[in-house]
Amino acid sequence: MARPLSRRTLFQAAALTATATAVSAAATGRAAATGRAAAPGAPAAASGVPAAWTVRPFQASDVTLGPGVFADKQRLMLDHARGYDVHRLLQVFRANAGLSTGGAVAPGGWEGLDGEANGNLRGHYTGHFLTMLAQAYFGTGEQLFADRIDTVVGALTEVREALRRGPRVLSVEGRFGRAAENVRGSHQYADLPSAVLGAAPALTLSTWVRPAHDAAWARIFDFGDDTTRYLYLAARNADGVPRFAVTTSGPGGEQGLDGTAPLPLGEWSHLAVTLADGTGTLYVNGTSVARSTGITLTPAALGPLAHHWLGRSHFPADPVFAGAFEDVNVFSRALTAAEIGALQSRRAADTPAGRGDLASYAFDETSGGTFADGSGRGLDATLRRTWGAPSHPGFLAAYPETQFIELESMTRSDYTRVWAPYYTAHKILRGLLDAHLATGDERALDLASGMCDWMYARLSALPAATLQRMWGLFSSGEFGGIAEAVCDLHAVTGRAEHLALARLFDLDRLIDACAANTDVLDGLHANQHIPIFTGLVRLHDETGEERYLTAAKNFWRMVVPHRMYAIGGTSSGEFWKARGVIAGTIGDTTAETCCAYNMLKLSRTLFFHEQDPAYMDYYERALYNQVLGSKRDAPDAEKPLVTYFIGLTPGHVRDYTPKQGTTCCEGTGMESATKYQDSVYFAKADGSALYVNLYSASRLTWAEKGVTVTQTTRYPQEQGSTLTVGGGPASFTLLLRVPSWATGGFRVTVNGRAVPGDPAPGSYFAVSRTWRAGDTVRISVPFRLRVERALDDPGLQALFLGPVNLVARAPGPDAVRFGLYGRAALSGDLLPALTPVPDKPLHYTLDGIELAPFSEGTEDPTHAYFRRREPRVVFGGSDSGVANPSRDDGTTLLDEIWAGAPFAGKGALVARVRSTVDAWVSAGLLGRADGDRVVRTAREATYVS
Structure with missing residues (x-):
């Protein structure tokens, strides 16, 4: 059972479970870098997390990854976290304070004076790195990560003191x-x-x-x-x-x-x-x-x-x-x-x-x-x-306070003058808070709290109109997820001014529009606004104001699916375009990786309030495709090797070292790769149920229930998973996610016996019992090959096998063209059109072109979308010789026939063909003789089920 928690550790638990960096170590209150403590079990601390949450996450140290693609990618990032010289990150902070940099060289890219916009974003990457170190320590307990946190926090403490006292001779x-x-x-x-x-x-x-x-x-x-x-x-x-x-x-x-x-x-x-x-x-x-x-x-x-x-x-x-x-x-x-x-x-x-x-x-x-x-x-x-002294002793940054001061009088965006200083402050604040929660280091908490005191002193003195103007500025006024971080800090400190500070970041016109379900996203900078809504959910948790939560829910549905690419990403050139325009926005700078990171975070947070399976369907889509695919499958101590944009143009080659490194997306990429396990399992707030959201090799320690759950699977190479219970006995309901794409069946057995029921795609399937050690749950979720059509161009399609986006590996610039109906199964499964590649799971060929999972971090030219080409009506490999006609909207005869799948048998398919042909003949879209040949071919063809 969990140990009793103090008021301080309850506050910590609240903040921990509110973020992707939930951590067991925080609850011990130990000093920095003194070893790893046992986890108290997040859902047990019911009073330590927001009361509005009906579902609670587990702490990251309660879930460990098993062998598989997630563990492999995480291992690469952990090696980077071990090997990178943190003194390089600290160079810009020490320089700003007039301290010796010890010969360290700034990382370059956005971290340094010579980067884009004169390095006006410098310092942000250190915050990302701290969060990565904290998550790495949460998940592994490896002392090296705590030691590295101690080094960074100690240096930042010296930096703040130097900024406070003024210049000293070096x-x-x-x-x-x-x-x-x-x-x-x-x-x-x-x-x-x-x-x-x-x-x-x-x-x-x-x-x-x-x-x-x-x-x-x-x-x-x-x-x-x-x-x-x-x-x-x-x-x-x-x-x-x-x-x-x-x-x-x-x-x-x-x-x-x-x-x-x-x-x-x-x-x-x-x-x-x-x-x-x-x-x-x-x-x-x-x-x-x-x-x-x-x-x-x-x-x-x-x-x-x-x-x-x-x-x-x-x-x-x-x-x-x-x-x-x-x-x-x-x-x-x-x-x-x-x-x-x-x-x-x-x-x-x-x-x-x-x-x-x-x-x-x-x-x-x-x-x-x-x-x-x-x-x-x-x-x-x-x-x-040249810039004098900080306006408040809590000031901490890697550049002068003038960035913040200038923003207050700006009337138009100019990121070469001022580039998102509050965004940078958010990253540093988040990293410090995570460092405190990971190691119990009170210096990190003091630095984080001081930063918020300084921000409150500045922002609370400004007129409301000034704040609204600032936050509405593209890029210069971007503040990321700072409201979320400040709310999480408030959960630790309990100080009223910290909650008041979080509300000073309200961008009222955006909140009001989304609360009224008015879509105003066209033309907005995507990643500037997505994390705002995670902050609004946390503000709802802290204040009870429904407007915040309503705005966030409505916003999510404005993005999914209306501005979502097949891989789960969003944005084109960092911006949103008109609702429903997908094909019309595809380019080399689509799907900014930060956007996927923040959409996952928002989906997860919303699920704590509303257990809509759509949130976790999206989570699986973006995680198994864009997020995994954004990390290159190669070791590198100097670079995290993460994409900025993922271009969706034909033959795009992913760039894993964008903009000379240290971008926002490389920062969030470091974070993503060290928290793959954060949403595999959730628990109902009352402990009565366990949600299994993702089928991922992992082990959960649920201390409150005295059980472990070990998930053994090679998913998505394997079409299912096995859960084995350890410990117990314990009574609870197992809630197994039935993916919305699982139209080929979803079956569950417990200890070899089938569990009755009819699991509906896009739901959770409940299995209730008193669980005992050795109980085994087997989940079978057959994959089917399917296409997803671009909302504005049905002929532009993406290919999916279960949760996996299969990309064509071929050079560009012309889109590859595929036909798939010619060998479609009666179930509607298009997989018979593909030829498996021996000894390469999830690899196929079609028309001589290799298809592979998007998640593979290679530098091959890829096509995430293809052009559908079904020139003639073919059934079961038999060609009718009839051209495949289409309606004005691009829907073809074969599209309409196969929209009726799955078919109970050949007779059902033939009946569908006959009724569809008759309708098209009557509409003048198909001649009677050709229609008869189509029906005859369908009747004579041989199909797989």
């Missing part, structure tokens, strides 16, 4: 001693007092620098008021070489000096500029590389200036200097060439020139946030961030 080895480094992405610079230049008639700027990036226009010095009056020294201009310029009339009036070669990255270089008597000279490593007698402007000519910066530009679009500084000196005279030459081997203090008399910074500091001035003028510099 001391590194320099040219002569110590130096100060500004990590790329830290947005840090040194702010010098305003008296630095004074009214000097002459000037020398001297510094050692070690650039870390080749960005143009990053400033070393920038002294000025704005973008009109200034002087600067840039490490690289647009041509990649150093540039000095001074002006009192903006860029057009610059008097400048340009170098002749780029400064090498990662190496120390000495730069110096001298100005005196109208002459300016630029030196690189002691050599004069540019000289001009037209530099008439001096500090005295500029007059008093407002800002004196090291590493920051007055032009907002320019990057902050990334790299290290050492021995910065400002002189009120022009040093000689010999004096500058002496600076190549010694610090200024040890040369005849001495330290700068206007300002001098050795950068020997190893702590604190200031740099001491050695000029004797007391002009100590202060280390600052």
Whole structure:
């Protein structure tokens, strides 16, 4: 039996079972990484999950996968979770906080400053990875995963503290001693007092620098008021070489000096500029590389200036200097060439020139946030961030808070400026919450709670109209499933402001439309909106507001089947098109993988409220096809190898390393592959019944009942499954899902005896008894080959054998064309048209083309849809010689005949042929003589049953 649960662990259980990452370890309250505890059994904790749920999931650690395709794919992802260097994920967080990145290289793609939209989504992938690690720990108990969680959470704790306290010196080895480094992405610079230049008639700027990036226009010095009056020294201009310029009339009036070669990255270089008597000279490593007698402007000519910066530009679009500084000196005279030459081997203090008399910074500091001035003028510099300090101590991100601030004033989408900051916050929050629930690490909970406190402080201060405008912006205003995550956190903390925060993400016009069952999805970004509805279901759980649940149910039915491709995916180019348009939206960028992930999550959550078998029919479709097929069948420590889009155009080849990696879909793909077991079994809230939703090799430990259920199957290679009960005795009803496609029969035996009843496709079949150890339930669910027609083009079809979408492996760009009726069985099964491939289960050939399961993660060109081609009327392999006529809507004579299947016998089929032919003859669609030949051929043909 489950151990008694405290209030804290009940809150945890609520959040755990509310998500795909239900976990046994959370209920123990143990410290991080101290070992794995026994599971308490989720359904037992009835008061620890939402009262609205009539069905409860099991914790992930209660269900383990057996041998089969799911275990094989999961094993590949677990190896990735073990092997990937998590310090690479942390690089962007540490950089943002001005901490040492330890030489780690950001993952690239969307995680890094050089990715799409300047890396404005960076940090999201770390959240996905944390969730994957948590799920991996839930499912395996392997200490390595807990240790990796501990590393990430510990680092993020340090990052938040660094963001709170402000910039601190990052001391590194320099040219002569110590130096100060500004990590790329830290947005840090040194702010010098305003008296630095004074009214000097002459000037020398001297510094050692070690650039870390080749960005143009990053400033070393920038002294000025704005973008009109200034002087600067840039490490690289647009041509990649150093540039000095001074002006009192903006860029057009610059008097400048340009170098002749780029400064090498990662190496120390000495730069110096001298100005005196109208002459300016630029030196690189002691050599004069540019000289001009037209530099008439001096500090005295500029007059008093407002800002004196090291590493920051007055032009907002320019990057902050990334790299290290050492021995910065400002002189009120022009040093000689010999004096500058002496600076190549010694610090200024040890040369005849001495330290700068206007300002001098050795950068020997190893702590604190200031740099001491050695000029004797007391002009100590202060280390600052361009974006200042967080608005709330709970702030945690891998980029500045400016992303969130700018969103509040945006009136149109521009993801190059602001790219879904609350979406990124959601991923980090979700990962932290899952980490806490997996390991009991209170630091993770504190970080998650702090993030919500910070978001509440920001968002609660905004007018409602501002929030509605923000959330309605494409991409920039995307917030993912943050309402769900905040509700799950509220279940742990019980804090009212956290629930209030979740409601601040209401997008009222969408909720109201869907609650009224008004379809407004045409033109909306699909994955921006799907997770909103999972959040609405959780808000219903927390508030009791029916509008939320009604909107979510109606929304689901607007997608399924009206915007669903055969594999279970949705979206075209990330967007939805008009209701019912399937063939008309197919392209290379259909079926974004994130959409399938979130539709599964929504289907699962809705099932907890309403046990409509359609939710689990959809779940099986998308899981066994798109989700499985989105993971490549190959090991890789560096990449998860998951698709972004799955193109459904003829001959499409799946791309398992999209957009240079680290996309949202690779993130959700990591999560999917570590929670394949999460919906195999559910229990009624009162413990009276066990739902078997999926036929998947697995073992359930139902602690509340004191039983185990072991499911042994090779499904879908095997057309059925065997359940064996361990433990007991225990009384409950076994509810076995009868798939909607199971028109060929569904039979159940218990201990070899047939269970009476007539299981209807698209239902659950109940078997009630007191179960004892050794009881065996055998489920037989014969597969039939069938086609599914595109809603807007019946001639475009997908081929299914049971739950499996069979794809044609052939090059494009033209669709393959198949005929299937010629050997159809009396049952309506089209399988006799196919030839099995020996020793390759679920592989067939048709007209010389191989057919294989969509779930196989290969790089073969595939056709998920084909063109139906039935040019003549053929029965049982006998050709009538009559062309197959069609109606205006594309329905053919054979379509209408076989729509009557299954047939009890040959006579029933012939009767259907005769009545259909008579109707078509009467309608003028078929000649009488041809009709008679059709009937005669049907009567004389031989059929399989």
